[in-house]
Amino acid sequence: ALVKIEPMEKAAYPVLAEGLMKADPRGRQRILTVLTESGQQALAAPVFQKMLLADDAALRNDALLGLRKLGKDAVPVLLEGLQSATVEVRRVAATGLFDVVQMVRRERERITDDKDPADADAKLKAVLDALKKAEPQLTKALGDADIELRLTVAKTLYQATGDLEKALPPMIAALADKDAKVRKAAVQALRGVPDKSERLQKVLLAAAKDAVIDVKLEALTVLWLNHGESEAAQNALVEALKDASIRQNAYAMINRLIGQGNDLTQVILPLVKHPDAALRARGVALLKKPGHEDETVRTALVGALKDTSAAVRLQAVQSLTTGKDFPEDIVPPLVTMLADAEREIRMTTATQLRRFAEHAKLVAPALVTSLRDQEDLVRAEAAKSLAYFKEDAALSIPGLIKALREEDDNYVKECMVRTLALFGPDAKEAVPVLLDIIRKDASFNMALAALGRIGADAKDAAPVLVEVLKKDGSNKNVQDALGGIGADVAPMVVKLLADEKVATRLGAAAVLGKIGAASNAGEALEARLKDDDPSVRIAAAFAHFQVTGNAKPALKTLTEAAKKGERKLRLQALKNLKDMGAEAADAVPMLVTLLSDPDAMIRRQVEDSLQMIDPDALARAKAAMEGFSCAYSDG
Numbered sequence: 001a002l003v004k005i006e007p008m009e010k011a012a013y014p015v016l017a018e019g020l021m022k023a024d025p026r027g028r029q030r031i032l033t034v035l036t037e038s039g040q041q042a043l044a045a046p047v048f049q050k051m052l053l054a055d056d057a058a059l060r061n062d063a064l065l066g067l068r069k070l071g072k073d074a075v076p077v078l079l080e081g082l083q084s085a086t087v088e089v090r091r092v093a094a095t096g097l098f099d100v101v102q103m104v105r106r107e108r109e110r111i112t113d114d115k116d117p118a119d120a121d122a123k124l125k126a127v128l129d130a131l132k133k134a135e136p137q138l139t140k141a142l143g144d145a146d147i148e149l150r151l152t153v154a155k156t157l158y159q160a161t162g163d164l165e166k167a168l169p170p171m172i173a174a175l176a177d178k179d180a181k182v183r184k185a186a187v188q189a190l191r192g193v194p195d196k197s198e199r200l201q202k203v204l205l206a207a208a209k210d211a212v213i214d215v216k217l218e219a220l221t222v223l224w225l226n227h228g229e230s231e232a233a234q235n236a237l238v239e240a241l242k243d244a245s246i247r248q249n250a251y252a253m254i255n256r257l258i259g260q261g262n263d264l265t266q267v268i269l270p271l272v273k274h275p276d277a278a279l280r281a282r283g284v285a286l287l288k289k290p291g292h293e294d295e296t297v298r299t300a301l302v303g304a305l306k307d308t309s310a311a312v313r314l315q316a317v318q319s320l321t322t323g324k325d326f327p328e329d330i331v332p333p334l335v336t337m338l339a340d341a342e343r344e345i346r347m348t349t350a351t352q353l354r355r356f357a358e359h360a361k362l363v364a365p366a367l368v369t370s371l372r373d374q375e376d377l378v379r380a381e382a383a384k385s386l387a388y389f390k391e392d393a394a395l396s397i398p399g400l401i402k403a404l405r406e407e408d409d410n411y412v413k414e415c416m417v418r419t420l421a422l423f424g425p426d427a428k429e430a431v432p433v434l435l436d437i438i439r440k441d442a443s444f445n446m447a448l449a450a451l452g453r454i455g456a457d458a459k460d461a462a463p464v465l466v467e468v469l470k471k472d473g474s475n476k477n478v479q480d481a482l483g484g485i486g487a488d489v490a491p492m493v494v495k496l497l498a499d500e501k502v503a504t505r506l507g508a509a510a511v512l513g514k515i516g517a518a519s520n521a522g523e524a525l526e527a528r529l530k531d532d533d534p535s536v537r538i539a540a541a542f543a544h545f546q547v548t549g550n551a552k553p554a555l556k557t558l559t560e561a562a563k564k565g566e567r568k569l570r571l572q573a574l575k576n577l578k579d580m581g582a583e584a585a586d587a588v589p590m591l592v593t594l595l596s597d598p599d600a601m602i603r604r605q606v607e608d609s610l611q612m613i614d615p616d617a618l619a620r621a622k623a624a625m626e627g628f629s630c631a632y633s634d635g
Contacts (some may be wrong), residue, residue, distance in 0.1 A: 016047060023058060029305035032066050045070060049077040050565065050631050052096075055087060060092045066607065068099040072126040075100065079134050082153075087146050094141065094152040100127055101159045131160035142170055147177050148185070149624035155189045164195055166317030169390050172203055180212040187218040201227050208236050217246050224253040228260075234267045241271065241282055254286055265297055272300045277309035284315040302333045310342045327583035331359045335366040338373075338382075346370070346378045360392035368399030371416070376409045376579030383415040393423040404437075413437070414446050421450035428457035433462050442468045448477035459488040466492045470499065473507025483514025496539075497524050505536045522548040529557055534569055537561070542576040551583040562594065571605050578609035588614050592621045 016031050022387075023031060048070070051063035058403075067074040074096065081093025083625050104127045108120040131138070138160075141153045150170040158167035174186035175285035181454040184209055187207050190200065204227065212313070220240055228234040234257070240250035258264055271283025284304045302332075304316035316336055334356075338351040350370050356363045370382035383403075386396045400416055407413045417434065420427040431454060451458040451465065461486060468478045482489050489511070496508035511529060512521040525547060528540035541557035544550070554576075561573035577584045577591070591613070594606045610618035 007477060021050070021054070021059070025062075028059075028062050032062060045073045045077050048074070049080065052077065052081050052092065054082065057088065060089065062622065064092050064096050064099070067096050068103050071100065071104060072130045073121050075127065075130040075134065079137055082137065082141050085307040087149070090141075090144065091146065091149050091152070094149045094156070097131070097138075098113070098159070101131065101156060104197070105159075106383045108296055113242060125385050126524075128160055129596055131156065135161060139166065142166070147174055148182055151182065151186055151189060155192070158193065161297060163579070168200075170191075170598070175203065175207055179213055180210075183207070183210060183212070183215045183289050184218050187222055189213060191218075191222045194226070196227055196230075196323060203228060203233060203237055205232060210291040213245050216240075216243075217249055220246065220250060220253065224257065228253075229262060230256045231267065234262070234264050234334055238264070238271065239504070241279055245271060245341060247282070251282060251286075258286065264460050265294060269300055270306060277312055280304070280307060280309065281311045281315045284312055284319050298327070298330060305333050305337060310340075310345060313337070313340065314342070314345050315351050317346045321355060326356055326359065328359060328362070329431040331356060331362045335362060338366055338370045343375045343378060346373060347381050350378055350381035350385055354388040357388055357391070360389045360395060364389045364392055364395040365399075365593070368396050368403075371399060371403035372406075376385070376412050379403070379407070379409070380412045380415045383412065383419050387419040387422045390423060393426045395425055397423060397429060400427075401433055414444075417444075417450050421446065421453045424453045425455055425457055428454050430454070431458050431461055434458075438464055438468065442472070442478075445475075448475075448481045452477075452481035456486050456488060458485050462489040462492060465489070466496070469493070469511065470496060470501075470504050473499075473503035473505070475507070479507055480509050481515065482511045486515055487518040487520075490515055490521060494519075494521050496529055497521075502533045502536060505531065505533070506539050509536065509539040513539075513546035516546055517549070519547055522550075526553060529553060534561060534565065535572070537568060538573050538576065539607045542579070545583070551586070554580065555584060555587055558584075559590050562587075563590065567599060567601065570602060574602070574609050576607045578605075578612045581612055582614070584609075584613050588617050592617065595621055595625065 016034065019027065019031050035041045045067070048063045048066045051059045052067070054060060054063075067624075076317070077098040078100070079097070080095045081089050084090050104120070104124045108117065108124050111117040112118050118276055135157070136610070138153055142150055144150050144153070144449055147170075151174040154167040154170035158164060165374060171186050174182050174189075175612070177183055177186070188425075190204065194202065194524045201223070204219050204223050204341060208216055208223060210216045210219065218235060222232040223236055234254075237250050237254050237257075240277070241247050241254075242251075254264060255270075268283055268286045271279050272287070274280050274283065284301060287301060298320075301316050303321050304312050305320075307313050307316065317334065334349065338353075340346050350367060353363050353367060354475065364386065367382045367386050371377050371379055373382065383400070386400065389396060394528045397420070400420055404413060404416045404420075409414060417437070420430045420434070427450070431451065433594050434450055437444050438451075448465070450469075451461050458481075462482070465478055465482050465485070466489065468475065469482060472478065482493060493508050493515075496504050497512075498561045499508070505528065509525060512519045512525060515521075522544060525544040529544065531537050531538055531540060537557055538561050541554040545554035558573045558577050558580075562570050562577065564570070574591075577587055588610065591606050591610050595603060597603050597606065607618060
């Protein structure tokens with residue numbers, strides 16, 4: 001029956017009111033929605049007033065939900081509720097008044113810059129005017145026997161009038177209440193008071209010593225938000241670090257204050273000497289933010305490197321290595337940590353020292369010494385960090401070579417070889433040890449990559465690498481290594497073009513292509529254009545182009561291979577054409593025809609190749625195909 005009632009009609013509201021008083025919770029919610037969204041607030045208010053004064057707590061709470069959305073029309077109803085003899089009704093009414101203010105404030109805050117705020121401003125002003133007009137009644141309610149009610153009214157009064165002197169006494173009184181929930185609510189009320197006076201600070205400092213964690217934490221939060229710049233608040237937060245139950249929260253607040261540019265050095269420094277190792281570690285961690293450019297901080301952190309607690313020493317290493325600029329006087333004490341008794345500290349130090357490239361003469365030799373550490377992870381980190389000292393590679397290459405000869409762990413060995421590879425030609429003295437590694441394990445790809453990086457100076461490795469290529473022609477790393485060494489290996493590789501194994505011939509062609517014109521292998525590669533194996537013909541064709549720069553022989557072989565045959569070979573031919581770029585322009589007509597190939601992978605690769613060779617031709621071909629498709633569908 002309610003569905004048929006037109007909510008805009010005044011006569012409907014008594015019916016709805018009766019329904020509210022009798023309906024189950026779900027039904028009440030539906031009727032509440034009708035009342036609050038009908039636009040007839042003045043007619044809805046009496047309904048909610050009846051619910052507010054009811055004995056049923058659920059009805060009172062539902063009334064509160066409705067009234068908070070009515071704006072100024074809710075104020076008279078809630079003020080009348082404040083006069084009730086029932087304390088529960090008075091509490092709900094007081095809460096409702098505060099909620100009404102908060103609701104219209106939030107609505108105003110949600111108005112974006114591109115929207116007109118006039119309506120929201122008017123609504124907020126109407127509520128505040130109504131509350132200011134009711135100031136005598138609210139002031140009288142501050143004398144209510146119920147402290148929760150007094151606190152809520154005080155918050156409302158302050159929101160409406162801004163009169164802190166009138167609102168503050170009930171808030172302070174609530175801080176002394178026996179009920180922890182009331183004390184917490186009082187502190188929360190102070191959060192919204194933008195008063196940074198010493199008076200309020202003292203109140204919060206006292207609350208920060210509350211026996212109940214929730215109250216204490218709330219007080220610390222308000223101190224952090226409203227008084228974080230004061231030394232007293234900072235001291236309170238640091239003191240809170242001693243309480244294990246709220247330590248993490250206090251630590252986060254202090255970090256935020258430091259991040260906002262506050263210098264808490266003087267209040268944090270005492271922690272570094274605290275008897276509790278956990279607090280010393282926290283203190284050292286917090287000092288990293290102000291930075292070691294401060295001599296006092298630097299002295300404290302360097303001193304912490306000698307702490308009896310491993311956790312403190314580890315944190316000192318991390319704090320000293322945070323930032324960008326590192327003064328030279330912190331380097332010697334840091335370097336000594338590479339010899340610390342704790343593996344974690346040695347490993348962290350080895351890792352962090354990679355940031356000290358400007359102090360290579362002090363750091364690199366120490367890291368080289370750590371290449372002989374008893375722990376493999378420490379040796380690995382030392383090897384990886386040495387890669388950051390490329391400008392001073394001479395300081396570490398001899399040590400790396402010696403350590404590499406003695407290393408048994410494959411992971412550490414790979415880290416050492418990778419660093420040598422990054423040093424490139426400067427690491428030419430490492431060729432013998434790299435060759436030893438390859439002779440023992442031809443699949444040690446990083447050693448192959450290092451020889452390739454060393455380049456022509458690794459020519460002594462050519463015979464061994466050629467032998468590896470002969471056994472495993474498809475190994476890209478050995479191909480790159482031989483290609484990196486260059487012309488010196490070409491005569492040996494040319495011989496492999498006639499090897500009986502297809503993979504070896506393929507690998508040889510790839511290497512000669514990488515070497516380029518310096519290989520003088522044009523004739524040898526041209527002979528392979530008639531190889532019995534199509535994959536070798538394709539590889540030889542592209543390599544011939546790389547060596548001679550003559551596109552014609554390559555195009556003949558590659559275009560034929562791209563048209564038909566095994567998908568893998570067609571794709572390879574198309575990729576080679578792409579790599580030839582504009583030099584493959586003569587293949588464009590053939591490639592355009594392949595845009596209609598039945599194989600989707602072929603079509604994608606053709607598009608990719610055309611995009612590199614002649615993007616305009618690709619665009620024209622696609623436009624023509626689309627035009628044909630439209631004409632066909634229209635027909």
